[in-house]
Amino acid sequence: MTQPHDETCDLLELYMLGGLDEAEALRFEAHLSSCESCQEQRLALADIVGLLPATAEPQPVPEGMKKRILANVLAEAVPAGSEAKTPPTASPSESQPSIQPSIQPAPKPATPASGASILQTTTRRTPAYMKLVTAGLAAALIALALYAAQLRGQVGDLRGELAEAGSAPVQELKVNQAVKLNPAAADIVATGLATIVIDKNGTHLLVQAEQLPKLQGNEAYQVWLIKGQEKFSAGTFLSDQGTGAIYYTLKNGGYDTVAITLEPDAFGDQPRGKIVLAAALDA
């Protein structure tokens, strides 16, 4: 059946290429649903428009792009009740060969059912890595997470918390040192606490911060342990509503400073961004 030509039909090509604004596109779709001529033409045009991506000149893919993208994508919060498996390419040992951070999400007080994690880490444990985690250390990690939650609840009064932390170690953990992290610039309102704890498995660093500036794009926070001029990454984290934490097992001692920097991405071996919080440690 032939239909009288409607001026709206002249918009088909623009519609297919994405050249109509939202209102025009909606009006055209209403027309399309009842215009046989446009429906027929649309199929032919779809062949052409659909091939446009295939006309793009091949480009060399940037080195490491796959690793970066999969690590970032898989580091996103997962829905409640589901568990993300991590491909080998996103393992901490490959993406950050110089460090082996152990990151433990701190529980979020009164977390809504959305399941959003308080801590969105940029690295995840692989099953192989998990095998290396002993039962004792796992228990310590849980204890530390609880400890972090306690600290978070009282972060409004960090000075008081310091006294508490020093006198009330949790379970088998012994708090060796707890220092308040100070803003590195006058315009930073963030607060933080670095705690060093010792258990039978070694010496561990727990760093927690609040009121951190909001991250943009691929930015991430990175924790550094500094010994003289040498800087060692203790891992990276993404903040959630300004709050983040990281847990790291120290391989060596003698660090004189702990600092959190705001980095352009989570993949640096050395600091590139500005220091947000820092504190001196008793070496």
Added chain:
Amino acid sequence: MNDIASDIEMMRRIAGRDAMALEALYDRYEKAVYAFAYRFAQDAMLAEEIVQELFMRIWNQPERYDASLGKLTTWIFAVTRNIAIDQLRKRQNRTTSQTADTERFARLPDPASGPEEEYDIKWTGEQLKGALAALNPDQRQVLDLIYYQGYTQHEVSERQGIPLGTVKSRVRLAMKQLKERLGDLERRRTPYDTTS
């Protein structure tokens, strides 16, 4: 298993939070998606951002792809274009609410799509490239402004200082010419079809 069936299977596994499936899907489309993203961004870092955002959406919102409405590649490239245009508009401080969401095209039912209509994309892509090169510069420019830079017909008219009717006619003539050059494709469907 053909590509379409395995695409659907991979999306099903991704919806079940299977990261290995995501990696497999990434491996399958990395080069094509990156080349397409680069065509918009003309910059390696920005193109990578587009690809990352695409896979963020695939991982976090796999339900937005409806296999009953068409092939995965159609949806993937439509989403990639949307992300790229959004990025361009932000960089150029252009308004972001004017352009129609081209992902809508990927949601229109296409009863003609099916695995039997697969064919050599590379060959037809080359043919279309030749056909695009044969368009006159004015037609090519209007296509480029609309498809690759995300301008609406009104914006092209304003920006180029040409009547709206001229924008429409250039687009219509360009598409007609491309269709004629690729006439043998008319009844074949493409995995990159943005309407299937």
